[in-house]
Amino acid sequence: MSREVNWSYRNLDELPEEVTQPEDIGVLLADHNRLLSCPSWLGRATALTTLELSHNRLSELPASICRCVNLRVLVAKNNLISDLPSEFSHLIELRELNLNGNSLKSLPQQISSLPALQMLSLGANRLCYIPQHIVKLAGSLTYLYLGGNQLKCVPQELGQLARLTCLALCDNQLCQLPSSLGQLSALESLSLHCNRLTALPHEIVSLPRLSTLSLRNNPLVTKFAREFGSNWSVPSLSELSGRCVRSAQLHYCRRCLPGNLCDYLDSARECLNPNCKGVYFSSCVETVRFVDFCGKYRVPFLRFICSPDCHFSSSGSSASNSSDDSASEEASGDDVARVRRVLLG
Known part of the structure; x- marks a missing residue:
């Protein structure tokens, strides 16, 4: 004992x-x-x-x-x-x-x-x-x-x-x-x-x-983030051609392309702009979505889109004038139900 x-x-x-x-x-x-x-x-x-x-x-x-x-x-x-x-x-x-x-x-x-x-x-x-x-x-x-x-x-x-x-x-x-x-x-x-x-x-x-x-x-x-795409670099030829293949949904396989190219094409990520059907690989733009938690707290969440033009087309205005549009985006009901406590102060 x-x-x-x-x-x-x-x-x-x-x-x-x-x-x-x-x-x-x-x-x-x-x-x-x-x-x-x-x-x-x-x-x-x-x-x-x-x-x-x-x-x-x-x-x-x-x-x-x-x-x-x-x-x-x-x-x-x-x-x-x-x-x-x-x-x-x-x-x-x-x-x-x-x-x-x-x-x-x-x-x-x-x-x-x-x-x-x-x-x-x-x-x-x-x-x-x-x-x-x-x-x-x-x-x-x-x-x-x-x-x-x-x-x-x-x-x-x-x-x-x-x-x-x-x-x-x-x-x-x-x-x-x-x-x-x-x-x-x-x-x-x-x-x-x-x-x-x-x-x-x-x-x-x-x-x-x-x-x-x-x-x-x-x-x-x-102080919410206001600038979008400031660090965006011009996409490479591999990036541009890869986007064309994926966006056009062209068929590819390891019998017709080298394995490393197939791996590259498989690594494509979807643009998070809901109005854009594009993809990106390594060249993307940092942007911010303002999420309204519990109907009270607006919190900026970092996300990535495929180009600065993609952001402009989604907001219908320039980055400097888009804060109101971005801030009006709200989390879904499920998100609000999940995050019960957002402690800001």
Whole structure:
């Protein structure tokens, strides 16, 4: 029968060097002390399932903790941890890891090797980027908190975390988001407040389970995007010929064309202007659709159309005079029903 040991709020500089029967400890609470290290007997606490070390002075977690193979919850908020032991991936039963308020500059590779991890909190660290190896958590991760870091961009790979229900990217330096976030079909809560966003990817509005979207303190809340097509480049000959083939619905196959050309033609994407039947490959124009949520909040969503002329024809006026027409577009009834809370202030 496992037992709980509670040393919280004791102002301890260190834990006892020895304890009786450490292998019987199931829950160890040692938060809100002044610990600089952990005792060696911790590695013999093989029944340990919950370890609470928050609000101490730990600069690292001991390697001995990696022998606690039954550990499911590890909380070490508000310490000075800058890295993890190389053996950390041995914690194959770990479900929840909370390292908010530490000194991590990157996501340790060991975290991505935890096969059962469901909840990961790395807020208020010093993260500047999210590495691609985070996709290794796609089979288990449901909660990801990365608020309060120094992120300037988000990788496309984040959209592969298909089980995510809650994603927090608030209090960073994000100027845009990848369209791959539209693949997070299980997502219910998305926190984006306190960034530098001027628009959202069009794909986000179609997330089937999204019910809470936090956007306050972003430029898109107070200053909507007005310019369209400013970065558009002239399409290449491959682009133009590919558009002709796809728009005319000409038949092609690998018996009559090289495989790489068939792959290129298969990669065509439909123009998001409902009045345009065209396609594009790599040459497109960023534009904005203003979506009215719950009959109150107009939120600009980024989308892509095939050319500046496509935008002009859809609005019937120049870009500088089209804001009223764009703003009048509304989300469908299904979209309004889904997104119940849009937090702008």
